[in-house]
Each structure stands twice: as C-alpha cells, then as structure tokens.
Amino acid sequence: MALKTECQVRIANLQQQLQRKELDGALILYPIDLYYFAGTRQNGMLWVPQSGEPLLLIRxxxxxxRQESCIDDLRPFPSSRQLTELVGRPGQRIGLTCDVLPIAQLDYLKKVLPEREFVDISGINRNLRSVKSPFEVEKIxxxxxxxxxxxxxxxxxxxxGMREVDLAAxxxxxxxxxxxxxxxxxxxxxxxxxxxxxxxxxxxNxxxxxDGAVTGCGLSAASPHGASTAVIRPDMPLMVDYTAVYDGYIVDMSRIFVPGSIHPDVQHAFDTALEIQRQVIAALRPGAIASELFDLASSIAAEAGLGECFMGVPGEQAKFVGHGVGLExxxxxxxxxxxxxxxQQNQTIAIEPKFLLDGHGVVGIENTWAVDPEGGIRLSPADDRIVTLPAQGEPS
Amino acid sequence: MALKTECQVRIANLQQQLQRKELDGALILYPIDLYYFAGTRQNGMLWVPQSGEPLLLIRxxxxxxRQESCIDDLRPFPSSRQLTELVGRPGQRIGLTCDVLPIAQLDYLKKVLPEREFVDISGINRNLRSVKSPFEVEKIxxxxxxxxxxxxxxxxxxxxGMREVDLAAxxxxxxxxxxxxxxxxxxxxxxxxxxxxxxxxxxxNxxxxxDGAVTGCGLSAASPHGASTAVIRPDMPLMVDYTAVYDGYIVDMSRIFVPGSIHPDVQHAFDTALEIQRQVIAALRPGAIASELFDLASSIAAEAGLGECFMGVPGEQAKFVGHGVGLExxxxxxxxxxxxxxxQQNQTIAIEPKFLLDGHGVVGIENTWAVDPEGGIRLSPADDRIVTLPAQGEPS
Known part of the structure; x- marks a missing residue:
C-alpha cells in the first residue's frame, strides 16, 4: 500500500507539471521511468493524461x-489501431523522456499516434525524481x-598479493x-x-x-573501468568505490584501505577530503546553490595546496564534487x-571529494546524504577512516 | 595490430553498405558501436565517410x-562550429544507429549539423555485426x-540450503x-x-x-529477473543460465543441476532438449533459414509430447529457440x-531449447555455436549432462 500511495503522489506531481507546461499528457516507456510511476518495470507503456486516471499497457x-503495479487500469498491450484511440488525440501535445528513448521509438510513436506533437519532458522527470519521499530516503x-x-x-x-579483480569479486x-x-x-x-x-x-592514473574523479583500468578496452588484473601493492592507497542497489535504489560510497603504512601525503589529502565533506555537509540545506558547494570544496582543496589534483590529474580534472543518486x-x-x-529538501546526493596524488593513486571519501535544513543527513554509516591492512601474508 | 586490421575491415564493410544505400557517411556515437568500429569505447564520435579515412573525435x-584506438585521425572533440566543418556537408545523407541513440542526441545533431538528412542504419549495423571474423569467434x-x-x-x-542468490553470488x-x-x-x-x-x-514459473523462456523472480520489482532469496529445494531442477564477457564478447550457456534425484519427467524433457540441440546444430549451416530451425525445434518438442511447455508456460511461450551473441x-x-x-558463415548463436515443466521448473540446455558448412561449431565446451548435487548436508 505504501507503494500505491507513492505512485499516486508521483503521478499527481507529474500531472501538475504537465498542466504548467500545457501538455496534454505524458507517455512513459523507459523501464526505470515506468518503475518510478507505475511500480513495475515490465515491458509496456504508461499513459498519464494531464488529469484523470493513468492507463498501463503491458506487453x-x-x-x-498485475502483481506489482499500483495502476488500477492495467491492460494487455493493444493493437496499433486501439492504441491510437487510447492515447491522446490528434492535435495534442504529449511528453516523452527524450534523454533516454531511442529515435526508433519516436518513429514508431509517430506512426501509431499520428498528429500528436511529442515534447521532451526529460527535465521535468529528472527534477521530480531528484526529490525523494521519506519512503525513498529509507530505501537508500x-x-x-x-x-x-x-x-x-x-x-x-x-x-x-590479491589482484584488484580478486578483491572486487x-x-x-x-x-x-x-x-x-x-x-x-x-x-x-x-x-x-x-x-x-x-x-x-x-x-x-x-x-x-x-564521469568521475577516477575510472580505473578495467579488464579490457571494451570494459575500461573498475578493477583490473594488477596486483594490489603495499603502502599505496586502495580505493573501494562501490554501489549497492535495493528495490532499485542506489547508494554510493568510497573508502580507502592501505596495505602497509600510510604515507603522510596520503593522510594529508585524506584529511582534506574529510574537511571538505564536513563543510559541504554542513551547507547541504534547502536553498544552497549546487555550484557554490563545488566552489567551497575547490577552495578548501586549494588552501590545502591540493587544488591541482582535486578530482583528477591536471588537464583531466572533473568539475564536480557530488551527484544525485536514486534509481539511477x-x-x-x-x-x-x-x-x-x-x-531541495530530501534530494539525495553522493559527495565524493577525491585527490589524484602523483606517485600514490587516489585518496578521498564518498558518502550519500539527504538534503535537510540542519545540513546533510548521512545515509551510509560506515566509519570514514582509512583502514590499514597487512602488507604481507603471515609467514607460513 | 590484429585489432587494427579488424577495424579496417569493419569500416570497409560499413562503407560498402553506405555506398549501396547511397549514404554519404555514418556517425557512430553509441559506446559499443564505437568500440566495434574504432577499438575504443571512450566518450566520443566516429565519422565514417562513404569512402576515405574515418575521423575519431573524443570527449x-x-x-x-589514443592508447586503444586503431583510427589514425584521432582528435579532441571540437567546438560545434568546427564539428559542422568536419562532419559531412549540407544536403548529405548521414547514417545513425537509431535503434539505440536517444532522441535528444538527434536533436543535438540536427542543431550542430544543419541541413543534413539523418537516416537509420540500425539494420546495416546489426547485420554486419552478426557475422564474426575468426578473431571474434576466438574471443567468444x-x-x-x-x-x-x-x-x-x-x-x-x-x-x-543455499538460496538462489547465494549460489549466484x-x-x-x-x-x-x-x-x-x-x-x-x-x-x-x-x-x-x-x-x-x-x-x-x-x-x-x-x-x-x-525475452527468453524463463526470467526468474529476482530480488525486487525493480530488478525482476534472475536469482531470488528462495531456498534451492531438493529434487527440483536448478537452471544456471549465465554469460561471461571477455574483451566485450559474450558467451551464453545454461546447465541443469539437481540436488537429490532426477524425476523421470525432468529427464525426459532434458533428453528432448538435447535432441533438439543435436538436430538444430546439424542444420546450423550457411543458407539455412532461421525460422525453419525454430520450426524444427518446435516439431521435435511436439513429437515428445512437450509442445505446450516449450520455451515457456502456455500463453507466455517465447517463439524462438536461439539468438545471436557477440558484443551484445x-x-x-x-x-x-x-x-x-x-x-551466414560465422554468425554466432546461442541455442537454448528449454521446457517449463508444471510442478518442476525449467529444464533445458544452452550453448553458443558458430554457423559452419559442417554444422554448428561449439564454443562452450562444458559437459551438457545434468549434474546431481547432494540433497542434504553431511551430518555434522
């Protein structure tokens, strides 16, 4: 029942935006968009008219x-002729999430729904999705x-002696x-x-x-990110930057481990990352300007003498310090x-100040937070500190 | 160097198709398409004129x-104005893989490359990709x-006593x-x-x-496929249907395990799946008609009294018995x-005759094969037979 109420509110919010933009309705096709508004990611299409009841058509x-969805009017996917009758009318303006829908889908829709005008509602969708309900915050x-x-x-x-990919596995x-x-x-x-x-x-390096501070080598040019077959070496920072996904909701965290001893430069950069986290989180309130939080982070990095390696090596520095997380x-x-x-209140944001230290590797911290009037609420409780690991195996 | 030769042949094949369709060039943007033609899946765009040298622009x-790609003319991504000069000319017809590129990308391209006509080359791309070189077959x-x-x-x-997700992990x-x-x-x-x-x-069930014979429950409505938290029960078939990916190339296999004893109905369905595999593989030759191989499989299933549960439960039966595999x-x-x-010779196809047996679960086999004049060449060597597992733990 919680999900049903959730979906009803989400659809009402969408309808309000459709009215504001003078759109007659929205067609939701992309799997995760369908899950957000209908509670199911089966293969189908959700028609949300500007007002009134939505209609879910399932292939x-x-x-x-039927087991999963909270949409009352749920039907088998109709013939093209029936679809034309069910979804809008000629002359109407219909929203699509054009940021993700393939061009071929638009061509298909133009054929089966002639004389409708299709309008991009990507921005509306992304903005609605960015603000989480308490139900969603609890998922994260x-x-x-x-x-x-x-x-x-x-x-x-x-x-x-483990390789990166062994530890990843x-x-x-x-x-x-x-x-x-x-x-x-x-x-x-x-x-x-x-x-x-x-x-x-x-x-x-x-x-x-x-689109982050670090990518990793990966296992091939086809999958060129994350763990590689390189052996994890002693006295160098090891960054474990991982997600977990429950009911579709993603959390994003990074921690640093060091097999052996922590070099003072590594500790200095790490302490600076913690200080950036502390100050950005204190400012993570409704009304704070996103770009100003990046400026704040950059200035702390610069003061610590680490401006040149903040969020990347010189020439490849990422110009951000945090990103929204949720179903994506x-x-x-x-x-x-x-x-x-x-x-906005209850936007959920991964904050990840990181430094690329010449001769050492990547150092930093990442946690996921909810925007709140008292400053960011932590959603990822693990201890932040660097964890040292044995540099060599026990003699056997 | 092998990759360089591969990419040169792939681009020459694409150019031949562009000429045949009277297109002036193709713009390759989608990551795995870029990897296929340029040897890298970094973020960028490959311009393949109808004839002459391709141009790779990297964001x-x-x-x-530069480390990965075999394209000689590789440049940083230019300004929009420069892009207009570099990619085609007004009046030209330019191919895009419209099956995967988002509508928003088309809108962007129309802006930066005005007066070009964009044409769908999804079919050309998919057909070229379906036929593997010996280099690609070896990857699979x-x-x-x-x-x-x-x-x-x-x-x-x-x-x-393991749960599905434990064994999957x-x-x-x-x-x-x-x-x-x-x-x-x-x-x-x-x-x-x-x-x-x-x-x-x-x-x-x-x-x-x-789009297969079986989906599984998964862990939530957001990820509704694959392993669930259900405990694996004795005397019931356990299907392990997994891929592996090396240099981007995918192999697809399924095997059946039974903790405890194999029910005669399960064995009968499994033997029928092996017989379907045997006959379809014998016919997996250049010139064989794809739909006729499905008909052949269906008729063997029907003769064995298993037509009603071939590739799904009645009403949800999939109407296929195999699919191409490669980079996707x-x-x-x-x-x-x-x-x-x-x-066509050297198409690589996963053949997966499966039965949904009421009261038992899913039974079948899946291997990946290359089309050859002598019949399918096996690319997945594991023994096909059902493997029995202990039904209960050793008494402790």
Whole structure:
C-alpha cells in the first residue's frame, strides 16, 4: 500500500507539471521511468493524461505487472489501431523522456499516434525524481546500511598479493549475498558502471570515459573501468568505490584501505577530503546553490595546496564534487560548475571529494546524504577512516 | 595490430553498405558501436565517410582513446562550429544507429549539423555485426572456455540450503576472478540482464519482461529477473543460465543441476532438449533459414509430447529457440517465427531449447555455436549432462 500511495503522489506531481507546461499528457516507456510511476518495470507503456486516471499497457509480462503495479487500469498491450484511440488525440501535445528513448521509438510513436506533437519532458522527470519521499530516503538508507557491512568485512577477506579483480569479486559476492541487485542504472547514454570501481595505487592514473574523479583500468578496452588484473601493492592507497542497489535504489560510497603504512601525503589529502565533506555537509540545506558547494570544496582543496589534483590529474580534472543518486546513479542535482540551482529538501546526493596524488593513486571519501535544513543527513554509516591492512601474508 | 586490421575491415564493410544505400557517411556515437568500429569505447564520435579515412573525435578520455584506438585521425572533440566543418556537408545523407541513440542526441545533431538528412542504419549495423571474423569467434570461444570452468566448479561450492542468490553470488565471484567483465550489454531499450539467471524449481514459473523462456523472480520489482532469496529445494531442477564477457564478447550457456534425484519427467524433457540441440546444430549451416530451425525445434518438442511447455508456460511461450551473441546478448539472427532469413558463415548463436515443466521448473540446455558448412561449431565446451548435487548436508 505504501507503494500505491507513492505512485499516486508521483503521478499527481507529474500531472501538475504537465498542466504548467500545457501538455496534454505524458507517455512513459523507459523501464526505470515506468518503475518510478507505475511500480513495475515490465515491458509496456504508461499513459498519464494531464488529469484523470493513468492507463498501463503491458506487453510482457501482464501477469507480473498485475502483481506489482499500483495502476488500477492495467491492460494487455493493444493493437496499433486501439492504441491510437487510447492515447491522446490528434492535435495534442504529449511528453516523452527524450534523454533516454531511442529515435526508433519516436518513429514508431509517430506512426501509431499520428498528429500528436511529442515534447521532451526529460527535465521535468529528472527534477521530480531528484526529490525523494521519506519512503525513498529509507530505501537508500537501507542500501547504505547493507553496503556498510560489506565495507566493514574488507579486512576479513583481503589477502596480500590479491589482484584488484580478486578483491572486487569477493566484495561483490558479499554485497550480492546481502541482497544487492547488482545492476546499476545510469541515464547518460554514454555512461556504464559494473557495480563499482576498485582502484589501487597507480591504476588511478589511467584516465577514462567515466564521469568521475577516477575510472580505473578495467579488464579490457571494451570494459575500461573498475578493477583490473594488477596486483594490489603495499603502502599505496586502495580505493573501494562501490554501489549497492535495493528495490532499485542506489547508494554510493568510497573508502580507502592501505596495505602497509600510510604515507603522510596520503593522510594529508585524506584529511582534506574529510574537511571538505564536513563543510559541504554542513551547507547541504534547502536553498544552497549546487555550484557554490563545488566552489567551497575547490577552495578548501586549494588552501590545502591540493587544488591541482582535486578530482583528477591536471588537464583531466572533473568539475564536480557530488551527484544525485536514486534509481539511477547519475541523478540531479550535480554539485558542479554551472549548476546554479538551489538544493531541495530530501534530494539525495553522493559527495565524493577525491585527490589524484602523483606517485600514490587516489585518496578521498564518498558518502550519500539527504538534503535537510540542519545540513546533510548521512545515509551510509560506515566509519570514514582509512583502514590499514597487512602488507604481507603471515609467514607460513 | 590484429585489432587494427579488424577495424579496417569493419569500416570497409560499413562503407560498402553506405555506398549501396547511397549514404554519404555514418556517425557512430553509441559506446559499443564505437568500440566495434574504432577499438575504443571512450566518450566520443566516429565519422565514417562513404569512402576515405574515418575521423575519431573524443570527449573523454583522449589519452585513453589514443592508447586503444586503431583510427589514425584521432582528435579532441571540437567546438560545434568546427564539428559542422568536419562532419559531412549540407544536403548529405548521414547514417545513425537509431535503434539505440536517444532522441535528444538527434536533436543535438540536427542543431550542430544543419541541413543534413539523418537516416537509420540500425539494420546495416546489426547485420554486419552478426557475422564474426575468426578473431571474434576466438574471443567468444575463450569466453566459453572460461565460463565452462565456472560451471565445472558448481559442485564444489554448492551447499544444501543455499538460496538462489547465494549460489549466484558464488558463481559470479568465480567468473569475475577468471576475468569476466561482468557488464552485459543488450541492445533492446527495454531489456536488462545482470550477468545471468539462476532459477530453481518453482521460481521458473514467475513470468517476466525478459525475452527468453524463463526470467526468474529476482530480488525486487525493480530488478525482476534472475536469482531470488528462495531456498534451492531438493529434487527440483536448478537452471544456471549465465554469460561471461571477455574483451566485450559474450558467451551464453545454461546447465541443469539437481540436488537429490532426477524425476523421470525432468529427464525426459532434458533428453528432448538435447535432441533438439543435436538436430538444430546439424542444420546450423550457411543458407539455412532461421525460422525453419525454430520450426524444427518446435516439431521435435511436439513429437515428445512437450509442445505446450516449450520455451515457456502456455500463453507466455517465447517463439524462438536461439539468438545471436557477440558484443551484445541480443544480436542477429534470431531463430524465431518470422525470421525467414538465411544464416551466414560465422554468425554466432546461442541455442537454448528449454521446457517449463508444471510442478518442476525449467529444464533445458544452452550453448553458443558458430554457423559452419559442417554444422554448428561449439564454443562452450562444458559437459551438457545434468549434474546431481547432494540433497542434504553431511551430518555434522
């Protein structure tokens, strides 16, 4: 029942935006958009008129959609002729999430729904999704609690001489057993992530397509992100940057482990990251301007003498320090240059100040927070501190 | 160097098709398409004129693209004004893979490349990609050999009383340690897969969005496929249907395990699946008609008295018995009703005859094969037979 109320509120919010933009309705086709508004990600289409009851049309599986969805009017996917009767009328303006829907889908819709005008509602959708209900915040908090348990176990399963991919495999295994769904959705068509990034020492210097401070080498040019077959070396920082996914909701965290001893430069950069986190979180309130929080983070980095390696190596520095998370990893808002928008209560944001230290690798922290009048509320409880690991195995 | 030659041949094949369709060039933007033609999946754009040298423009990371790509003319992504000069001319017809590119990308391209006509080349791309070079076949064979090793280890890590997700986690862990990249690409915008489907007993009866014989319950309505938290029960078939990914190339396999004893109905259905595999593979030759191989499979199922539960429960039966695999899991051709196309040498196809047995679950076999004049060449060597597992733990 909680989900039913959730979906009703989400649809009412969408309808309010449709009215404001003078649109006659919205067609929701993309799987995670359908899940958000209808409670199911089966293969189908949700028609949300500007006012009145929504209509859910399901290709596959109707049986399962009936179990899951909170939409009362749920029908098997109709013939093209019937579809024309059911969805809007000629002359109407209909919203689509054009940021993700393929061009071929638009061509199909133009054919079966002639004389409608299709309008991009990506911005509306992303803005609505960025503000979480208490129900959604609890989902992310649950994900954060579960993922924190895996982070706490790293010293139990880390073994000297492991390759990055071995440790990643063990981490992923425990996360899955705790119930993480594994599949991480990203909205940008050119971004992909397989669960997380495990990057040790020099692997952090390999730049990549990923829109973050660090990408990692990955296992091939086809999957060029995350853990590689490089052996984790002693006395170098190891960053474990992972997601967990529960009921579709993603939490995003990073922790630093060091096999052996922590170099003073590494500790200095880490302490600076914690100070950035502290100050940004104190300011993570409704009305704060997203870009100003990035400026705040940058200025702390510069004061600590680390401006040149904040969020990347010189020339490849990312110009952000945080990003929205929810049903997708790359949600709104972004705490970045140019995002001069005010934060809203219960937006959920991963804050990740990180430094690329020449000769050491990547150092930093990442937690997921909810925007609140008292400052950010932490949703990922694991201890922030660097954890040291044995540099060498016990003599056998 | 092998990759450079590969990419040159792929681009020459594309240019030949562009000429045939009287297109002036193609713009390749989608990550896995870029990887296929340029050898890198960094964030950027490949311009392939109808004839002459291609041009690769990279947003991020230029450094990494230079390491990976075989395109000689590789440049940083230009300003919009420069882009207009570099990519085609007004009046020209330019191909795009409209099956996957978002509508918003088309809107952007129309702005920066005015007066060009954009034409869908999805079919050309999918057909080119369906036929593998010997280099590509070897990639899939390697994936098949590695994944076969994980299948062989299942009796070592299976424990009575495990939940589906526990066994899935252990399977995935070993596959990752052997080097599987994990991230499985699918082309259809409404399909998703997290590594594989592990489905025991009654979990097979849960229908779902997934375009296959079986979907599994998954962990939530947001990720409604694959392993669930259900405990694996004795005397019921357990289907382990998994992919492995190496250098982006996917292999697809299924095996049946039974904790305890094999019911005669399960054995009968399994033997029928093997017979379907045997006959379809014998016919997997250039020139064979894809839909006729599905008909052949269906008729063997019907003769064995299993027509009603072939590839799904009545009313939700999938109308295919095999699908192309390569850089994506849902490649061409499909051995399905309506696909009246001849097979081509070195198309790589996963053949997966499966039965949904009332009261038991799913039973069948899946291997990946290359089309060959002598009949299908096996790329996934693991033993086909059902493996029995202990029904109960050793008394302690």
């Amino acid at each position: 596959k599986s109707l049986t399962r959609a 908090r649950h994900a954060g609690e579960q993922l924190s348990k895996v982070f706490a176990q790293v010293p139990d399963f880390y073994q000297p 063990e981490f992923e295994c425990r996360s899955r057993k705790l119930g993480s769904e594994g599949y991480v959705r990203m909205r940008a068509y050119n971004q992909e992530l397989f669960q997380g990034l495990l990057v040790a020492g020099g692997s952090a 390999q730049p990549g397509f990923f 990893l790359d949600e709104m808002p972004v705490l970045a240059k140019g995002f001069d928008v005010p934060l | 991020k990371s230029l450094t990494r693209a 064979r390697h994936a098949g050999e590695q994944l076969s090793k994980v299948f062989a280890q299942v009796p070592d890590f299976y424990q009575p 252990e399977f995935e862990c070993r596959s990752r340690k052997l080097g599987s990249e994990g991230y499985v690409r699918m082309r259809a915008y409404n399909q998703e897969l997290f590594q594989g489907l592990l489905v025991a007993g009654g979990s097979a 849960q229908p779902g969005f997934f 899991l849902d490649e061409m051709p499909v051995l399905a009703k309506g696909f009246d196309v001849p097979l």
